[in-house]
Every structure is written in structure tokens, then in C-alpha cells.
Amino acid sequence: MELFIVLGLLATAYAMVSAKRVSTLIGNFRLQALFLCILTLIEATKGNHPGLYSVSILIFAIKVIIIPLILFRISEEIKVNENLGFFIPPLLSLIIALILTYFSWVLAGMVFTGQETMLKIFGTVSFSMMFLGFFIMIFRMKALAQVIGLLAMENGIFLLASASSGGMPFLVEIAVFFDVFIGVIILGLFVYRINQLFTSIDVSKLNRLKG
Amino acid sequence: MLNPLNLGLSLIFDPLSIFFQAVIILIAVPAFIYSFEYLKAHYSSKKIILGQVLFVLFIVSMLAVVSVSNVFMFLIAWELMSLISYFLVTFDSEQEKSIQAGTIYIVMTHIGTAFLIAAFFLMYKYCGSFDFSVIKTMLSSMPGTEKNIIFLLLLIGFGTKAGIVPLHIWLPYAHPQAPSHVSCLMSGVMIKTAIYGIIRFIICMLGVSSLWWGELVIVLAAISCLVGVIYALMEHDLKTLLAYHSVENIGIILLGIGSSMLFIKLGLIPLAILAMCAGLYHLVNHAVFKGLLFLCAGSVYNATGTRDMEKLGGLIKKMPWTSAYFLTGSMAISALPPLNGFVSEWLTLIVLFLGALAVTGGLKLFLCLTAAILALTGGLAAACFVKAFGITFLAKPRSVKAESAKECGTSMNLGMGILAFMTVALGIGAAYFIRIIAAVSANTLGAETLDFTLNNFILNPLGKGTYLSTPLISIVFISVMGITLFSLYLFLGKSKVSAGPTWDCGYYKLTSRNEYTATGFSKPFRLAFSFFLLPYKKLQKIKESHYHIKSFRYETHTTKIFRKYFYENLLGGVFNTAKYMRGIQTGSIHLYLGYILITVIILLIFMGRF
Known part of the structure; x- marks a missing residue:
């Protein structure tokens, strides 16, 4: 069961890399958050960490419902075209994503030497999620992609934390959620302002600001 | 093992520290008295408070530098001193020149500190402690090569602060730009903390392990003497001239x-x-007379609003007290008896000669040459101060500002007066002070106190028979001079005295434009040292017709060779590298993110390898 969900996380990450439109990207992110929520719930039912119940509820509330809603609202309000803007086309992106996954596998092998395979897979997926989030931030032009890439990376970090140590302390978890939430709101405003100023949220045009 | 960062504020009060503390306070008090009136004349009340707070902090930080007994605390105090003095150099922050001087100063001083940190960490690596006494005992077993490296690092580090050639580059910029009472303290005392560092760390802690250490220091010192005085001779800015004399x-x-x-x-x-x-x-003499001279220069600046000697002149009539003080300082720095500069330069010469007699082989020649250079330096310094005093205070005023100058008030006069008094006292009471300082140096070197009077060290090459007693020579000299002057007075004194215009040469219509200038005065030296100064001229004629020249402009400059051939190349290299590196700054967020990712991946691969 866990394995399937973890692979589902990886699959949504690939889907985000190969997404062509903003709404697809947000939708895939919502799916990823949902998988993460279920995974946390499963961990919680194992009974080791009762705090995980509330964490999974928080994930559901914030990452599955509120953040995607905000993002959808922003993308509707600024009424730019749906195209994400590619430095690297989706197919090539997918191939690079595969290479990055392999790299993550090697890395996980280095970090979790001599431990059970399940942990290694967890590690691989979370490293991949971080790398792919970063990848989206780098190779997509729209400012919204940067926001979502950052969130995807955060998901990866969360997965790694819960896989290797059964989650961070509850207080830290709450703080991180709050952080992410505020981060999204600020970035949302930022995107909005960029759009007003430049009539585009194409971040690659920001280098016009350079003196 | 001891806790290496045991940063209890432990202080040392051995004779060496107390000596330096005394020097600092000796100069700080008159400068502080002087500052009240000086600051009032130039700044608003808020800025005065800021200036005084910084000034007091500066004094405290210098006291800390010479008192702490822990390398770590030493570095903190050292940095504090550098930073506060930077703020004082840039105190006239609205002037472009101040900012520029401050930048040069802070860059150079930090380069010096970097070398110091390197040296201290090498020491720490070997000793495992930051405490002076522990380091001292541990260092005695250190191998020679590492000692050499530490010595060189320390010499560069402290040399930058002290301003030895070729690390002196910041000194003629920073010292003149600060308010005068601060220049007095910087030039008089701050650069001396570097001497403290050299004595404390190299002589006391590291221990002199090779002959070439002393030789290197002497060579650098001799070069500093000559270069400093030659540049000073070429200078027209009163305070810059004094700054070069600090070198x-x-x-x-x-x-x-x-x-x-x-x-x-x-x-x-x-x-x-x-x-x-x-x-x-x-060291103490220079602190006193250089402090005095800087205060006088500040007083001149206060009265006339300029430091350019070519625009001054005739101040002796307007500012008799300042002139008298400046003359005292000039005589002391030119090593004229009976003032303090004479005593210590004479002592240095005696030491070099006695050394030349005591050593064998090439060192004999080396020490004699050094003595010759010192003698030349003294002569050039005298020439320089004939220029400085003559052009600034004698003659007719060369500008309206100089003509309307007024004597400064009580607090400034008092500040200068104290220092002038000390200049005289340290000269006349030399026999007494030398005994104290000899005790300090004997204690520093860990030897028994020498029981000597000045007469123990007369030049006595044969050890017996006739010898030349220096006091005897001077007594004979003075009496011969006195007799000559008296007889001259007897024969010529009855002739009529007539008063005429200043520097008029018997012609009654010369204006101040016809007077001897500082540039003119230093011309022979510019020619004599042209191989080093590389003077060049600029001529500009604007002709109305073939026969009539409307305006004529003549400039003469000297090339600052250290600046031109070393520092400018170095800076050029730095800027070129920076320009090259600018290529990676495209302003694209994606690229920056990419840099981060690539760095992370490379680091991960690196981690996997090792």
C-alpha cells in the first residue's frame, strides 16, 4: 500500500514536470498533496506518532484545499494565457527527470546504506521530488511555476523527514505549514504585482531590471 | 586541555603594556582638551557629541589593544580600533575625499588583519591556546620554518598598520583626512600599537630565531625612513607632509x-x-612631537580653512603661539638639541655605531650604512621642516584667508601647550626618562635591568686611552658657538637696525606672488632624487596670437612609484577579474536557481567521493 502511494507521489512529480498548462500544474500539485496526506494518515494509524493525525488534517486543509484555491484564483485574476513557458520542452524535461531520479537513487543509496529497501525508496522519491521541484523552478518561465516548484520541494522535504525519523516534532510541523502558507500568500501578491507592472508574469523578463 | 575560547577579560599590566598605556594617555589627554574648541568651529552640536563619543571609544579600544592577554581578545580590540578609526577618518562624510581615504584605509587595514589572523591561527594550531603566556611557553619548541612563516605574516600584518614602506599607501590619505585631534592620535599613537604588536608577538612570544629577521626589519625600516622623508619633502599639504613624516x-x-x-x-x-x-x-618622542605638529596644523586649518602651504604664509604675526609650538615641534622632529627628537635619534645612532663595533664581517658595513641612512634622513627632515615652517609661517600671506587668520582660543592653545611642554621636558630630562625606558625594555627582554648612565655609552673604540666624549664635544661646540656669536655681536651689534617689508630683498614692490614657494624650495631635492621620484611636468599655453600668450600654466608632479607600479596593477587585476566574473550575473532568476542546483549536485557528488 505505502509503496503504491509513494510511487504515486513520484508519478505526480513527473506529471508536474511534463505539464504544459498552469491549471494542470496546480491540479497535479493538489494530487501530490493528497497522496502525501494519505501517506501521513497511514503512518498515523501505525500508532507510533499520534501527532501525525493532526498533521495529515493540516496537509489536507492547507495543501489540498486552500493553497490550490489561492493559486487558481491568482491565475484566473491575472488572466494570462495558460502556457507555462518552456526553456526545455516537456518530453526532454521528462528524460532529464528520469536521470535526476536515478541520481536520487544513488544518493539515497549513499545516505541510507545498509537499511531496508523501503526506506531507500522513500529516500529516492523524496530526493526526486526536491530535484524536480527545483527543475520546475529553473526551467519554467511563469512566476506561478516558481511558487509551485517551491511547494513541491517542500513536499519532498516533508516526505524525507517523515520517512527517516517519523516526522518532525509537531510544533516544527505547524511552523513549517504556517511558513509555507505565508510564503504562498506573499508569492501570490508578488506575482500579482509583477503582472501589474510588466503585464506579464514571465520571470525571464525580470532581467530587464538589472542595472 | 584548556578551553581555547576562555574569554575572560584578563588583562596584563607588565612594564611593556604600562608603557604603551602611558603613551596613549599622554597624547589622548591634550588631544581631548584640544578637540572641544576645534570641533565647535567645524561641526554641529549633534556631530560634536558623535565625534567625542567615537574619540573616547577610540582611546578605549587602543588601551584594550595594549592591555589584553589573549590573542582572541587582541584581535577583537584590534578590529574595534580599526573600525572606529575608519569612522573617524570618514567623519567629514560629505566630502568625497574622506570617503575615498576611508576606503583605502579600511581595505589596507583589513588586508593587514587578514595576515594577523593567519599568523594567530598558525600559532593556535601549534599551541592549542589563545593565552599569551601559554603560547609563549609552547612556541619555544616550534620548528624554525613555521616560525619564519609566522614572523613574516606578523610583520606584514603589523607593518600595514605601522605604515612601513611599501605598505604605507593608506597613511598619507587617511591621516590628513581625519579631524586634526584624531590625526594627532592616529599618527601619534595608533600606528604605535603595531610596534607594540611587533614587540609583544615577535620579540616576546615568538623569540628571535634567525639573524635575518632583524636584518629584514632594519632594511625595511631604513627604506621607510628615506622614502617617507623624500615624499614629505615633495608635499605641499601640511597634514599630508606630517603623515609622510610618520612613515x-x-x-x-x-x-x-x-x-x-x-x-x-x-x-x-x-x-x-x-x-x-x-x-x-x-616612539614616545614621536608621539609627542607629531601630536603637537598635527594639532598645530589643525589650528592653522581652523584659522585659514586651508592646508595647502602655497596658500599660507605670514602666520607668525597672526598666530604667534601656534607658530611657537610648531617651531618647537619642527625642531624636535628635525632632531635638534636640546629637544626630545634629538635624544632618541642620537641614541639610535649610538646603538648602530656600538653595534657596528661589536659585530664582525658584513654586518659591520650593514650597520654603518644604516647609520648613514639615518643621518641622511635627519638632514632631509630638517630641510623639510625648514620648508614647512618657512613657507607656512614666514613670508607674506599668500591668500586672503591667510591674511585674515586669527590665533586660536584657550582650549586649543592649552592642548598644544601641554604637548610642547612635554617635547621640551622629554628632551631635557632625557637622563631620567631613559632609565625608566631601559627598565621597561630590559624587563621585556627578560634581562636584568641595566645600570647605566648616558655616559657609559660613549664611543670608545679602543677601550682605553683617549676617547671622544659626546657631552664633551657638545660642550666645546656650544661654547665655541657662544664665543663666536658674542664676538660677532661685539663687532657688528652696534650697527643700525632697519625694519623693512618681509622677504622683500631690498626691493619695495614685491608682492606675495613673487615669494619663494614650497615647490621652488623642494626643487633641488626633486632633482637629486629624480631617479626615485620620477618628476614630470605639464605645460599649457593658450596663445592669442603667435606673439602674445594669453595664459600659461605650469604643473610639476612626482610619480608615486609604489602606487603606480604595484598597487594600481594589483587593483587593475582585481577589477579585471571582477569584470570577468560579472559575466555570470545575468539578472535571470532561472539562471541563479540553476547555479544553486548545480552547486548542490556538485557538492553531493563531492560528498559521495570522499
């Missing part, structure tokens, strides 16, 4: 300290004590 005098101090290092290695402990005594005595 020269640091050279003279280091001649004493360097020969002390040499004699320690050679096992001539009494001579080493005398040499260090000469160095330390010149």
Missing part, C-alpha cells in the same frame, strides 16, 4: 627595534636593551 619616524623606531632583534640573536643583550630603549624612546 619616516616609524622607520626610525623600527631601526631601534630591528637592531634590538639583531643583537638578541647575536647574544649582545646589553646592546639589545639599549637598542630597544632607543626605539621606545623615539
Whole structure:
């Protein structure tokens, strides 16, 4: 069961890399958050960490419902075209994503030497999620992609934390959620302002600001 | 193992520290008294408060530098001193020149500190402690090569602060730009903390382990003497001139300290004590007379609003007190008896000659040459101050500002007066002060206090028979002079005295435009040292017709060779590299994110490898 969900996380990450439109990207992110929520719930039912119940509820509330809603609202309000803007086309992106996954596998092998395979897979997926989030931030032009890439990376970090140590302390978890939430709101405003100023949220045009 | 960062504020009060604390306070008090009136004339009340707070902090930080007993605390105090003095250099922050001077100063001083940190960490690596006394005992077993490296690092680090050539580049910019009472303290005392560092870390803690250490210090010192005084001769800005003289005098101090290092290695402990005594005595003397001169320069600036000698002149009639003080300082720095500068330079010379007699082989020649350079320096310094005093205070005023100058008030006069008094006192009471300073240097070198009077060290090459007693010579000299002057007065004194216009040469219509200038005065020296100064001229004629020249402009400059051939190339290299590196700054967020990712991946691969 866990394995399937973890692979589902990886699959949504690939889907985000190969997404062509903003709404697809947000939708895939919502799916990823949902998988993460279920995974946390499963961990919680194992009974080791009762705090995980509330964490999974928080994930559901914030990452599955509120953040995607905000993002959808922003993308509707600024009424730019749906195209994400590619430095690297989706197919090539997918191939690079595969290479990055392999790299993550090697890395996980280095970090979790001599431990059970399940942990290694967890590690691989979370490293991949971080790398792919970063990848989206780098190779997509729209400012919204940067926001979502950052969130995807955060998901990866969360997965790694819960896989290797059964989650961070509850207080830290709450703080991180709050952080992410505020981060999204600020970035949302930022995107909005960029759009007003430049009539585009194409971040690659920001280098016009350079003196 | 001891806790290496045991940062209890432990202080040391051995004779060396107390000596330096005394010097700091000796100069700080008159400068502080002076500052009240000086600041009032130039700044608003808020800025005055800021200036005084910084000034007091500056004094405290310098006291901390010479009192702490822990390398770590030393570095903190050292940095604090550098930073506060930076803020004081840029105190006139609305002037472009101040900012520029401050930048040069802070860059150079931090380069110096970087070398110091490197040296201290090498020491720490070997000793495992930051405490002075622990380091001292541990360092005695350190291998020679590492000692050499630490010595060089320390010498560069402290040399930058002291302003030895070729690390002096910041000094003529930073010192003149600060308010005068601060220049007095910077030039008089701050650069001396570097001497403290050299004595404390190199002589006391590291221990002189090779002969070439002393030789290197002496060579650098001799070069500093000459270069400092030659540049000073070319200078027209009163305070810059004084700043260059600081380079020269640091050279003279280091001649004493360097020969002390040499004699320690050679096992001539009494001579080493005398040499260090000469160095330390010149240190306190220089602090006093250079402080005095800077305060006088500030007073001139206060009265006339300019420091350019070519625009001054005739001040002796408007500002008699300042002139008298400046003359006292000039005589002291030119090493004229009976003022203090004479005593210490004479001591240094004696040390070099005695050393030349005591050593064998090439060192004999080396020390004699050094003595010759010191003598030349003294002569050039005298010439320089004939220029400085003559052009600034004598003659007719060369500008309206100089004509309307007024004597400064009580607090400034008092500040200068105290220092002038000390200049005289340190000269006349030399026999007494030398005994104290000899005790300090003997304690520093860990030897028994020398029981000597000045007459123990007369030039006595044969050890017996006739000898030349220096006091005897001077008594004979003075009496011959007196008799000559008296007889001259007898024969010529009855002739009528007539008063005429100043510097008029018997012609009654010369204006101040016809007077001798500072540039003119220094011309012979510019020619004599042209191989070093590389003077060049600029001529500009604007002709109305073939026969009639409407305006004519003549400029003469000297090339600052250290700046041109070393620092400018270095800076050029830095800027070129920076320009090259600018290529990666495209302003694209994606690229920056990419840099981060690539760095992370490379680091991960690196981690996997090792």
C-alpha cells in the first residue's frame, strides 16, 4: 500500500514536470498533496506518532484545499494565457527527470546504506521530488511555476523527514505549514504585482531590471 | 586541555603594556582638551557629541589593544580600533575625499588583519591556546620554518598598520583626512600599537630565531625612513607632509627595534636593551612631537580653512603661539638639541655605531650604512621642516584667508601647550626618562635591568686611552658657538637696525606672488632624487596670437612609484577579474536557481567521493 502511494507521489512529480498548462500544474500539485496526506494518515494509524493525525488534517486543509484555491484564483485574476513557458520542452524535461531520479537513487543509496529497501525508496522519491521541484523552478518561465516548484520541494522535504525519523516534532510541523502558507500568500501578491507592472508574469523578463 | 575560547577579560599590566598605556594617555589627554574648541568651529552640536563619543571609544579600544592577554581578545580590540578609526577618518562624510581615504584605509587595514589572523591561527594550531603566556611557553619548541612563516605574516600584518614602506599607501590619505585631534592620535599613537604588536608577538612570544629577521626589519625600516622623508619633502599639504613624516619616524623606531632583534640573536643583550630603549624612546618622542605638529596644523586649518602651504604664509604675526609650538615641534622632529627628537635619534645612532663595533664581517658595513641612512634622513627632515615652517609661517600671506587668520582660543592653545611642554621636558630630562625606558625594555627582554648612565655609552673604540666624549664635544661646540656669536655681536651689534617689508630683498614692490614657494624650495631635492621620484611636468599655453600668450600654466608632479607600479596593477587585476566574473550575473532568476542546483549536485557528488 505505502509503496503504491509513494510511487504515486513520484508519478505526480513527473506529471508536474511534463505539464504544459498552469491549471494542470496546480491540479497535479493538489494530487501530490493528497497522496502525501494519505501517506501521513497511514503512518498515523501505525500508532507510533499520534501527532501525525493532526498533521495529515493540516496537509489536507492547507495543501489540498486552500493553497490550490489561492493559486487558481491568482491565475484566473491575472488572466494570462495558460502556457507555462518552456526553456526545455516537456518530453526532454521528462528524460532529464528520469536521470535526476536515478541520481536520487544513488544518493539515497549513499545516505541510507545498509537499511531496508523501503526506506531507500522513500529516500529516492523524496530526493526526486526536491530535484524536480527545483527543475520546475529553473526551467519554467511563469512566476506561478516558481511558487509551485517551491511547494513541491517542500513536499519532498516533508516526505524525507517523515520517512527517516517519523516526522518532525509537531510544533516544527505547524511552523513549517504556517511558513509555507505565508510564503504562498506573499508569492501570490508578488506575482500579482509583477503582472501589474510588466503585464506579464514571465520571470525571464525580470532581467530587464538589472542595472 | 584548556578551553581555547576562555574569554575572560584578563588583562596584563607588565612594564611593556604600562608603557604603551602611558603613551596613549599622554597624547589622548591634550588631544581631548584640544578637540572641544576645534570641533565647535567645524561641526554641529549633534556631530560634536558623535565625534567625542567615537574619540573616547577610540582611546578605549587602543588601551584594550595594549592591555589584553589573549590573542582572541587582541584581535577583537584590534578590529574595534580599526573600525572606529575608519569612522573617524570618514567623519567629514560629505566630502568625497574622506570617503575615498576611508576606503583605502579600511581595505589596507583589513588586508593587514587578514595576515594577523593567519599568523594567530598558525600559532593556535601549534599551541592549542589563545593565552599569551601559554603560547609563549609552547612556541619555544616550534620548528624554525613555521616560525619564519609566522614572523613574516606578523610583520606584514603589523607593518600595514605601522605604515612601513611599501605598505604605507593608506597613511598619507587617511591621516590628513581625519579631524586634526584624531590625526594627532592616529599618527601619534595608533600606528604605535603595531610596534607594540611587533614587540609583544615577535620579540616576546615568538623569540628571535634567525639573524635575518632583524636584518629584514632594519632594511625595511631604513627604506621607510628615506622614502617617507623624500615624499614629505615633495608635499605641499601640511597634514599630508606630517603623515609622510610618520612613515619616516616609524622607520626610525623600527631601526631601534630591528637592531634590538639583531643583537638578541647575536647574544649582545646589553646592546639589545639599549637598542630597544632607543626605539621606545623615539616612539614616545614621536608621539609627542607629531601630536603637537598635527594639532598645530589643525589650528592653522581652523584659522585659514586651508592646508595647502602655497596658500599660507605670514602666520607668525597672526598666530604667534601656534607658530611657537610648531617651531618647537619642527625642531624636535628635525632632531635638534636640546629637544626630545634629538635624544632618541642620537641614541639610535649610538646603538648602530656600538653595534657596528661589536659585530664582525658584513654586518659591520650593514650597520654603518644604516647609520648613514639615518643621518641622511635627519638632514632631509630638517630641510623639510625648514620648508614647512618657512613657507607656512614666514613670508607674506599668500591668500586672503591667510591674511585674515586669527590665533586660536584657550582650549586649543592649552592642548598644544601641554604637548610642547612635554617635547621640551622629554628632551631635557632625557637622563631620567631613559632609565625608566631601559627598565621597561630590559624587563621585556627578560634581562636584568641595566645600570647605566648616558655616559657609559660613549664611543670608545679602543677601550682605553683617549676617547671622544659626546657631552664633551657638545660642550666645546656650544661654547665655541657662544664665543663666536658674542664676538660677532661685539663687532657688528652696534650697527643700525632697519625694519623693512618681509622677504622683500631690498626691493619695495614685491608682492606675495613673487615669494619663494614650497615647490621652488623642494626643487633641488626633486632633482637629486629624480631617479626615485620620477618628476614630470605639464605645460599649457593658450596663445592669442603667435606673439602674445594669453595664459600659461605650469604643473610639476612626482610619480608615486609604489602606487603606480604595484598597487594600481594589483587593483587593475582585481577589477579585471571582477569584470570577468560579472559575466555570470545575468539578472535571470532561472539562471541563479540553476547555479544553486548545480552547486548542490556538485557538492553531493563531492560528498559521495570522499
